[in-house]
Amino acid sequence: MLKTIAGHTSARGICRYLTCKNRALASDYINIDVPEGIREFDWAETMDATRRSFGNDLPWRGKRVRTYKHYVVSPDPKDGISLEALRDLAASWAQEHFSEYEVAIVYHDDNEHGIPHAHVVVNNTNIETGRRLQDPDPKALAASLQELAEAQGLTALRPPQATGVATRAQRRSPKRAPETFRSEYVRRAEQELTERGEYSWTADIRARVRIARTVSRSEAEFRSILDTMGVTVADNSPKAERQDWIYALTSHPSRRISGERMGLAYGRERLEPLLRSGGVRRLEDAGERAIAAIAKRAVAVGDLAELRSLSGAVALIEASRARCLDDLDALLEKGGDEATPQFVRYVKEKGLLPEERPAPAPKKPAARSGIRPVGSRRQDDAGRHARQDVQDKRREGSER
Template sequence: MPYVKCISGHTSARFIQRYLEKDDRALANDFVNIDVPVKGVRAGLEDFEPFDWWREMDQTRRDFGNDIPWNGQRARTWKHYILSPNPDDGIELGKLRRLAIAWAQENFNDYEVAIVYHDDNANGIPHAHVVVNNTDLATGRRLQEPDPRAVKRSVQRLARDMGLSCFEDAPHPEGAKRARGTASKQRVHVGRAEKELEDRGEYSWVGDIRARVSIARMIARNEDEFRSVLKAMGLDVKNNSARASRRDWIYSFDDRPTLRVSGEKMGLSFGKEHLSHRFASGSMGRLADATEREVFRIASEAYEVGDIAELRKLSDAVSVCEAIGAQSVDRLIAAERRLPRGLDSAKLAAAVEYMTEKELLPTGRMPAMQESRRNTRQKPWEKGQPNWMKSREANGRRQEQPSQRQQSSNRDRGNRDAR
C-alpha cells in the first residue's frame, strides 16, 4: 500500500528544491501547471531540462500576495508530500511517476506542483516527493489544509487501479477532488491560431496586444500607471461583463475596438485578478527606474510610428529580464547556465543583444547610491501623461522659473536698491 506523509514549508521553495535535487540524486522530475523545457522522452514519460521551478512558485505567491503572514503567523508557502509505495510491490520508476502525476492532478489540479523522485533509502525503493505551491491558480486563494484522509484514500484507489497493493477497505472519499482535465493553467498561453501565424512570420493581433500588455505590466506599479502605459501604446482596458463567472479585463485597440481579447485568454498573468494582486502586494518588475523610463520611451515612439516589430522585440526582451530577474547584461549572460521555463538560448541571446544595443541595462552591478538616486526620480507616465508631454511641460517650467542662483541674485539686488 502507498504511504503518504506531509510536511508544511514556510520559506522560499528554493530551499526545498535545493534539498531534493542536491548531489544529482533526483531520478526524474514531473510538473503540474509549470511549463518546463523538455529535452526528450524516457520510458514513455517526458524528460525535462534542469530548471529552477522554485522561481515560478515564489513569483506566483508574490503576485497574489500569498507570502504575507496571516493572523500573526508565518505564511505556509508550500506543502511537501512524500509518497512511498509498498516495497513488496517492486514498483519501477515509470509506474511510480504515473501514480504520482495522477494523484497530484486529482488532488491539486489548480496548483503548481513539482514532483522529484528518489531511490536513496536503505532498500533503494523509488519514492516521490510532491511539492505543492500554496496558491490556487484559478482563484488566487491560499491552499487550505486538505483532508488528510481524503488524499490518502485517493492514492489507495489509484494504486488499486494500477494493480498495486492498497487498503482494500478504503472507501472512495466523497470530498476528494477529481481531475478536471490535463490542460495547464498557464501564466502565458499562446493559442494554436496565433502560433501558426507567428510560425509563418505573419501578423497576429492577439500577439500584438500581448506584447503591449507585457511591457505595461513590467514597468507599471499600480493600476492607474498600467492603464496609462497601455493608453500611450494605443490599447483600451475595460471590465468584462458583470454576468461573467470571473472578473477579468478586456483589452482592445483604440482604433480597432472590435479586435478584443480577455486577459486570461492570453494566460493567467494577463488577467485582472492576477494583476490586481500583483499591484496590491507591491510585486513589480525587477527593472531599475531608469530602465523602465527608457522602455516606456521606446514603446511610445514605436507605437507612434507603427513599428509593431520593435514593440515585439522590446516585449520579448523585457519578458526575458522579468523571468530571470536581471538588472544587468552580466546577469542575463550568466543565466545561460540554467534557463527558466519557456526560455531557450536563442531567446536569451536576442534579449542580450537588444538590451545591449539599446543600452537599457548596465553591463555590471549598479552602485547602490546610483540606484537609490534613480529610484527617486519621477516616471514619465505618472498622472497618465506620455513622455513627450512631461518633457514639454518640464521645459516650460524651466523657462518660466528662474534658477535658485538667479533668485538669490535678485534678492541681493533688491536689498541694495532698498538701501
C-alpha cells in the first residue's frame, strides 16, 4: 500500500519524527551527500537549505507552500518481507520517479506486528531545474509500486472488483493494454539525462537489450548474451496482468525495469515469438559476430560511450532496414537526423555491414507431386471427359 502525505513546514519535524529514539532500522538517500561512518544525520537541514536557495519556501499565488511529499510504502504482511528486500523496493521506486530531487528514505518496524515499512520524504525542489515538484498522479505512482513489487515476487494490491455492464465486458477480455503502444518509448527523465551527456541506467539497459535483440537467434542466446553484457532477465510475477520480462543490471540489481516500459519492442510479448522464429536476422553472420564482440569488450572495460555508439548504430540499421553500406549512403543523401552521419561512420569503421547487398538465398524448388495444379490443361480435359461420360450414362438410362 502507498500512502501520501503533503508537508507544509520545515523538514525538521518529519526528520525528528522518523529518527527519534533510534526507531530507524536503516536509511537510504538520493542526491544527498551522507558523511562517511554516520548512520543518521540532519538531512532536513540539507532539504531546507535547497528550498531556500531556489526561493521555493514562499507561498505560490496565495496558496500555502508545499515543502515536501511524504510517502509511506507498506508491504503486505503475508509476504514477510526482509529489510533488504524492502530497501530494494523503496529505493528503486523512488529512483524511478524522483531521481532529480533530494530524497530521504527511513525504514521502521514499529507497527503492531513489527512489519518493516518505508517512509520516503521527497523535497519540493528539482535540483536540476530549480522548479517545484508538481504533484505526480497518485494512481500512476501506486501502479508503478505494484509493478515493482510483482517483479520482486511480492504481493501486489489490487482494487476491489467493480460491477456493471462495462466491467463484465472487461472481465470477458481481461488482458490489460500495454502502457504504451510505441515500439520505442523514452521517458522524459531518460531523455534529459542523455541530452546532458549524463548517465541514465535506463538508457544503459536499453542499449544492451537492443544489441542482444539484434544478434540473438533464440531466447536462450538472447539471455546468454545479456548475461555476458551484465544484464539479468527474469519473468515478472505470474499474477501480473501482462506477462513481461524484467531487466536489471547485474552490478546494481535494484536498477530494474520491465521491457514494455521501454517500448513494445523490448517486451516479452513482442520478443518471445520473434526469438522463437530465429530472431531479427537483419545482419549477416559476420556483422552479428562483430557486434557481439564489440559489446563484450565495451562492457568488460566499462566503456559506456562505445556501448551507446554501438547501440545507436544498431538502431539505425534496424530503422532504415539497411543491408549494405550502399543503403546507408542512400540514406545520407536523403538527409536523416543529426546523428545519422555519426552512426554511418561507426558502421563503416566497425564493418557491421557488407559493401554490397548480399545475394538473395536461392529458393527451394517446389516439391513435385502427381496432382497437377488447378487450371492446368490436362486436368481440364480430364474433367471435361468425366462430365461427358456421366451425361452419356444418364441419357442411356432415360432411353431405356
